[in-house]
Amino acid sequence: MDNLKQRLCFALPLIRQAGTILRGAFSLRKEGVIYRKKTETDPVTNTDIELETFLRKEILSKFPNEAFIGEESASNLERFDQDSCWILDPIDGTANFVHGIPNVAISLAYSERGQVVLGIVYNPLEEELFTAIRGGGAFLEDTPIRVSDIDNWNEAIVCTEFGSDRSSVKCSMIVENLKNILDDKIQGIRATGSAALDLCYVAAGRFDVYYEYGPHIWDIAAGSLIVEEAGGTVLHPTGSNLDLRSRGILATNQRFCKKLKFPPFWHF
Numbered sequence: 705m706d707n708l709k710q711r712l713c714f715a716l717p718l719i720r721q722a723g724t725i726l727r728g729a730f731s732l733r734k735e736g737v738i739y740r741k742k743t744e745t746d747p748v749t750n751t752d753i754e755l756e757t758f759l760r761k762e763i764l765s766k767f768p769n770e771a772f773i774g775e776e777s778a779s780n781l782e783r784f785d786q787d788s789c790w791i792l793d794p795i796d797g798t799a800n801f802v803h804g805i806p807n808v809a810i811s812l813a814y815s816e817r818g819q820v821v822l823g824i825v826y827n828p829l830e831e832e833l834f835t836a837i838r839g840g841g842a843f844l845e846d847t848p849i850r851v852s853d854i855d856n857w858n859e860a861i862v863c864t865e866f867g868s869d870r871s872s873v874k875c876s877m878i879v880e881n882l883k884n885i886l887d888d889k890i891q892g893i894r895a896t897g898s899a900a901l902d903l904c905y906v907a908a909g910r911f912d913v914y915y916e917y918g919p920h921i922w923d924i925a926a927g928s929l930i931v932e933e934a935g936g937t938v939l940h941p942t943g944s945n946l947d948l949r950s951r952g953i954l955a956t957n958q959r960f961c962k963k964l965k966f967p968p969f970w971h972f
C-alpha cells in the first residue's frame with residue numbers, strides 16, 4: 705500500500721493543477737467554448753484535449769514504461785491488463801462543461817493487472833475531491849465516506865444517465881427502465897451528466913443506486929473503486945461481475961443489492 709500512497713501523493717498535485725486549468729476555462733466559457741463532436745451528441749472541447757495532454761505527459765514522464773488509457777487519445781483497451789496502467793477522463797461531463805453546468809470531474813485511476821487499485825475523482829468547480837486506495841477506504845478530502853444503508857425503493861434516490869447513443873433500441877431501453885423504476889414508487893430519479901460523480905455520490909451516501917448502459921472504462925474506473933472502498937457493491941446491471949470494458953455498471957449498497965432480483969433492468 706505504501707507504493708500506492710506514493711502514487712496518490714504524486715497524482716494529487718497534478719489533478720489539482722488540472723482542476724485550476726478547468727476552472728479557468730469554465731469561467732471564460734461565456735466568451736465561447738471551442739468544441740467539436742466525436743458523435744452527433746458527444747462533444748469534446750479544447751480543454752479536454754489540453755488536460756489530457758498535460759496529465760499524460762506528466763504521468764508518463766514519471767512512469768515511462770507504464771500503460772496509459774485516455775478518453776481523447778483513443779487508446780487500446782487491452783492495455784488495462786498490463787502490469788501498470790493509468791486510466792484518465794480529463795473532463796467527465798463535457799456537455800455540462802459546454803453548457804455552464806458545474807457537474808464535471810477529472811477522473812484518474814491506476815490499475816495493476818486489470819484491477820483498479822487507486823482512484824481519484826475531482827470536481828474543481830465544487831471543490832470536491834474523492835479518493836480511494838484499494839484496502840484503504842474512500843474519502844471526500846480527508847473525511848471517510850460510506851454508502852447509504854437504504855434498501856427500499858420508496859426511500860431511495862436512483863441515478864442513471866442517458867449517454868450519447870440515440871438508437872431506437874437504446875432509447876426504448878431507457879424508457880422501459882424508467883417506467884419500471886417509477887412503477888416501484890421510487891422516491892426520486894436523478895441524472896448529473898457525469899458517471900464519475902454519480903459513482904462518488906453513491907459512495908458518499910447521496911444516491912442509493914446508480915446504473916447505466918454505455919459508460920466507458922475511463923468514465924467509471926476511478927469511481928467504481930471509490931464505491932467499493934466506501935462499502936458498496938459494483939456489478940454489471942445484469943448481476944454479473946463487473947468488467948470495466950463491458951459498457952454497463954450498477955452501483956449500490958450491499959443491503960439494496962441483496963434485495964435486487966437480477967436482471968433488475970431491461971438491457972440489450
